[in-house]
Amino acid sequence: MTVRTEIRPGPDATKPKWWRRPWVVPLALVVAVFLAFSVPPYLTLDPAQSRVSAPPGFTAHYWFLVAHITFGTIAIVGVVLQIWPWLRQKHPVAHRRIGRVYVFGGALPAAVMAATIGAVSPFGPVVAAIDVVAALLWLGFTVAGWRAIRQRRYADHRKWMIRSFAMTMHTLMTRALSPLGFLVVMPRVEAKTELILSAATVSGVLSLLALLLLSQWWLDRKPKRASAR
Numbered sequence: 102m103t104v105r106t107e108i109r110p111g112p113d114a115t116k117p118k119w120w121r122r123p124w125v126v127p128l129a130l131v132v133a134v135f136l137a138f139s140v141p142p143y144l145t146l147d148p149a150q151s152r153v154s155a156p157p158g159f160t161a162h163y164w165f166l167v168a169h170i171t172f173g174t175i176a177i178v179g180v181v182l183q184i185w186p187w188l189r190q191k192h193p194v195a196h197r198r199i200g201r202v203y204v205f206g207g208a209l210p211a212a213v214m215a216a217t218i219g220a221v222s223p224f225g226p227v228v229a230a231i232d233v234v235a236a237l238l239w240l241g242f243t244v245a246g247w248r249a250i251r252q253r254r255y256a257d258h259r260k261w262m263i264r265s266f267a268m269t270m271h272t273l274m275t276r277a278l279s280p281l282g283f284l285v286v287m288p289r290v291e292a293k294t295e296l297i298l299s300a301a302t303v304s305g306v307l308s309l310l311a312l313l314l315l316s317q318w319w320l321d322r323k324p325k326r327a328s329a330r
């Protein structure tokens with residue numbers, strides 16, 4: 102009689118290695134570069150260093166902006182850690198703790214501030230509308246992701262948090278797309294102010310659309326692993 106020994110792969114054997122996930126390190130680098138370039142002027146707490154002009158009559162605007170950037174920094178660093186598969190799989194307790202910080206000490210307050218300053222954006226009404234919509238989606242997706250995990254709906258949690266992650270990238274994506282915005286509008290617009298407003302509008306609209314489409318594409322591409330987990 103032959104005895105057959107079945108060798109089953111352990112849980113780690115089916116998991117792709119970190120180098121098979123080529124987005125983790127580049128994403129962290131892009132976020133680090135974004136923070137290194139955009140945050141320092143606000144560390145001085147000097148309104149004269151602000152790159153965003155305050156609308157007349159809204160004296161607290163600068164402090165809302167500083168609060169938005171502080172919570173936004175916590176959110177963007179937190180979300181990069183949260184979507185890092187290694188940390189999620191090896192350190193679930195850290196994932197839960199960082200998740201709480203991301204939701205309550207980052208995304209939710211940053212989104213409330215973003216909606217407030219976004220509504221009076223100096224870059225015109227379309228950018229204002231886009232910013233408010235992005236901020237409300239950020240708020241809604243994050244709350245939905247939080248509720249899903251409290252109710253142990255893991256697949257829903259993953260789905261909403263991937264969308265929340267996408268919205269966290271809105272300011273970064275808008276900045277990354279602004280050269281494209283200028284390229285698109287330069288042949289059509291000559292006046293400097295109109296050029297800046299139009300380019301900001303194009304990059305803001307493209308950013309929101311790209312992030313929503315990319316996150317949906319990602320979810321459609323990997324639906325099974327979500328429900329399995």
Ligand code: HEM
Pocket residue numbers: 139140151152153169170173174176177211215216218219220221222223224228231232233235236239268269270271272273
């Ligand atoms: C849905 C997400 C977000 C929305 C809707 C949003 C919205 C805004 C708005 C309205 C402004 C003022 C400038 C303007 O009127 O366009 C702003 C500025 C800024 N935001 Fe956000 N933001 C988001 C996420 C983040 C995150 C996650 C960070 C991370 C640090 C961040 C960092 C900044 C910085 C640094 C500025 C100042 C821009 C500059 O100096 O050029 N934002 N954001």
